[in-house]
Amino acid sequence: MEVRLIINGDPVTVSASPDEVLLDTLRSLGYKSVKRGCDSTSCGVCNIHINGKVVPSCAYLTVRAHEQKITTLEGLQEQAREIAEYITAEGVEQCGFCSPGYMMSLLALFQENPHPTMDQVKHYLAGNMCRCSGFEGQHRAIAKYLEVKKG
Amino acid sequence: MKIKELSRPATLDEAYGQLKENDKAVILGGGVFLKLQQRTIPLVIDLAQLGLDKIELTPDGCMIGAMVTLRQVEIDDRLPDALRHCVRQIGGIALRNLATLGGSVMGRYPFSDVMTVLLALNANLHFHKSGKMPVQHFADKGLNEADILVGISIPHVKGSLFSAYKPVYTDFSLVNFAISKSEKYTISFGAAPGRAKRIEMEALADLELILSSFTFGDDRRASGDYRRALAQSMLEDACKEAKEWK
Numbered sequence: 001m002e003v004r005l006i007i008n009g010d011p012v013t014v015s016a017s018p019d020e021v022l023l024d025t026l027r028s029l030g031y032k033s034v035k036r037g038c039d040s041t042s043c044g045v046c047n048i049h050i051n052g053k054v055v056p057s058c059a060y061l062t063v064r065a066h067e068q069k070i071t072t073l074e075g076l077q078e079q080a081r082e083i084a085e086y087i088t089a090e091g092v093e094q095c096g097f098c099s100p101g102y103m104m105s106l107l108a109l110f111q112e113n114p115h116p117t118m119d120q121v122k123h124y125l126a127g128n129m130c131r132c133s134g135f136e137g138q139h140r141a142i143a144k145y146l147e148v149k150k151g
Numbered sequence: 152m153k154i155k156e157l158s159r160p161a162t163l164d165e166a167y168g169q170l171k172e173n174d175k176a177v178i179l180g181g182g183v184f185l186k187l188q189q190r191t192i193p194l195v196i197d198l199a200q201l202g203l204d205k206i207e208l209t210p211d212g213c214m215i216g217a218m219v220t221l222r223q224v225e226i227d228d229r230l231p232d233a234l235r236h237c238v239r240q241i242g243g244i245a246l247r248n249l250a251t252l253g254g255s256v257m258g259r260y261p262f263s264d265v266m267t268v269l270l271a272l273n274a275n276l277h278f279h280k281s282g283k284m285p286v287q288h289f290a291d292k293g294l295n296e297a298d299i300l301v302g303i304s305i306p307h308v309k310g311s312l313f314s315a316y317k318p319v320y321t322d323f324s325l326v327n328f329a330i331s332k333s334e335k336y337t338i339s340f341g342a343a344p345g346r347a348k349r350i351e352m353e354a355l356a357d358l359e360l361i362l363s364s365f366t367f368g369d370d371r372r373a374s375g376d377y378r379r380a381l382a383q384s385m386l387e388d389a390c391k392e393a394k395e396w397k
Binding site for chain 1: 152153154155156157159179181182183186187195197199222239240242243245246249250307320321
């Protein structure tokens with residue numbers, strides 16, 4: 001089926017089988033920030049935005065994204081870099097595999113709620129798994145970022 | 152999961168016609184559980200373009216479209232507390248932006264937090280062909296013939312709450328519980344580990360009587376005794392809160 005996608009603002013037309021998911025479509029188009037983790041909507045590493053909402057791309061049928069606005073981390077590098085500086089300053093990053101999905105959740109949260117409490121942050125990130133860190137470092141980084149943002 | 156053909160009907164009649172024509176057709180809600188199934192489906196019917204993603208207040212309560220996502224439910228302050236709270240720990244927010252309320256109902260999942268709450272809220276299901284059906288009837292018997300869930304209506308309640316025990320924040324519940332008050336109290340326990348059941352009580356006096364109306368069984372995640380102890384604790388906490396419901 002012919003599907004017209006709008007990826008990070010660029011119109012892209014692809015041919016997709018009915019059971020193709022966006023994870024595969026996006027990776028084959030070269031958007032390699034989108035990772036395959038559990039492939040069962042449990043880990044968060046394949047998270048992308050569709051019309052501003054964070055979704056797991058491993059379960060989102062490509063056909064359903066016809067004429068929808070898709071955003072991957074490639075399209076949000078400036079915003080991501082600002083937060084990433086706090087995360088790397090805490091020495092959290094080890095393998096980095098979860099980072100793009102984690103960042104996509106975080107950016108969706110800040111779009112909805114620019115000044116969340118740490119409880120709201122933890123609730124929002126509950127679906128993003130990281131096997132290296134134990135999450136404490138990320139939480140410290142986000143707390144510091146929010147503190148600075150608050151001014 | 153393999154899909155041979157996917158249709159995106161523009162009207163409910165069209166979707167229903169396709170469902171009746173092909174007895175192996177499957178309705179697509181959010182597609183989260185469908186994705187996990189190891190089978191080939193000849194026809195998947197996508198309901199995304201039928202405008203079933205609205206939450207509306209009605210004179211009796213509210214009407215929630217079958218394609219409303221769990222995240223929409225979570226953030227809509229107009230909905231009963233029990234319903235908003237029960238979706239908060241179902242996967243992460245990304246999953247809840249995809250998973251639909253209709254999909255949570257139609258799977259008749261024994262572990263469902265949503266079904267336990269809909270039972271306690273005396274909800275009704277609205278089908279395209281069969282019309283209105285109490286959620287209890289559907290939970291017990293399922294459907295006689297293929298049909299499409301259009302929406303879920305919930306009458307006004309004076310108060311409601313949900314609680315569950317999850318070993319990990321986004322885990323499946325070891326046991327879940329919901330209670331509401333309208334004229335009477337409606338109480339339900341689910342994931343015990345069987346499908347949720349509900350009872351009605353005039354008063355919350357005899358907690359042993361309430362607990363003895365439910366079956367708490369063993370599985371590899373927990374024993375029946377453990378589930379019953381959790382259930383008792385949830386019920387005791389709820390009774391304190393329920394005193395405030397006028």
